[in-house]
Amino acid sequence: MFCRRSMAGLWRTASGLTKKGKYPLIGSNRALWLSSTLRKKGRPNRQSQCRGGKREEIMDPNCKVSRPWGAGPGGQQLGTKSPTSQKPPEIPWGRVSKGSSECLQVAIVTGGATGIGYSAAYKLLKHGAKCVVISSRRKEKGVEAAEKLNGRFGKDRALFIQGDVNDEKHFRCLFEEPIRRYGQVDVLFNNAGMLEDKNWQLAVDTNLTSLIRGNFLAFEYMGKNNNHHGGIVVNNASIVGLQTLHGAPVQTGIRVVALCPGVTETVLVTDARGKQYNPDWGKEAERLLSSLPTQSTSVTGLAFVDLIRYAPSGTIWVIENSQLLRADLPDRHSYSTVAAKYK
Structure with missing residues (x-):
């Protein structure tokens, strides 16, 4: 799938x-x-x-044959958890310190009306984001999500823009509107996706092509090479790609x-x-x-x-x-x- x-x-x-x-x-x-x-x-x-x-x-x-075809490393069946007796090492988080809200000011979340996208928007606002733009094809769900977020965190903290990430004009609007209001975009969460084998062409467009489009638009509207201050793009992939x-x-x-x-x-x-x-x-x-x-x-x-x-x-x-x-x-x-x- x-x-x-x-x-x-x-x-x-x-x-x-x-x-x-x-x-x-x-x-x-x-x-x-x-x-x-x-x-x-x-x-x-x-x-x-x-x-x-x-x-x-x-x-x-x-x-x-040294191991069954369906086995992982050392003959372990894939999907089973590797036993470990060692405490996991601490991972450095890079130059941005944990808990910093400087990189969370203005964010875009595609597929942000429900599920993982809505939860991401909620947590961003809870951790101090100035504004989160949420995108969805479903108008009713998007309006409802924005109203909930604004009711919880304050007026105009969440902005809903209806549209399809497969439409480049819509995707550009997701960047241009917050830049017009706040002068910047700091975060893009490429979250929109679908699970439809029967409509595989639309699935590829939504899950892959729109993700690549989002990354290139982030380079254009957020990149230091274009006189912006940088930021972060998070691409929501899937564990299926690793399993x-x-x-x-x-x-x-x-x-x-x-x-x-x-x-x-x-x-x-x-x-x-x-x-x-x-x-x-x-x-x-x-x-x-x-x-x-x-x-x-x-x-x-x-x-x-x-x-x-x-x-x-x-x-x-x-x-x-x-x-x-x-x-x-x-x-x-x-x-x-x-x-x-x-x-």
């Missing part, structure tokens, strides 16, 4: 596990080698999440895998500099790409064919420096650190 901005995570991690624990359309027992993996503890990076080797070694049909969804494509009999190529000799890479958000981003992209190993499109083609032949559903593959590696995402409990607990 399409949970807020988690579509990529859903398609990448949907396992396709059947009731008998077998994957559809695998065909050959040679695919069993894919279950053998090396995992490292701690916060993951690309190198620590990937396993590779020579092609003839990787495709060895005699490779033994495997066993059995998502079972009924279809279709495997879904992801191929993540490294720097490959294509026009997409050579023309990257002139197509970024601004010249500085273009220079940084060029610097980063030039520092990484390159490979030919012939190599990525071979990797593509091997994935069709051998890759189980829900797996993620990196083809970098002419080497095919499987990227194993650890269970989220193995790399999460407690920052705060709430009652």
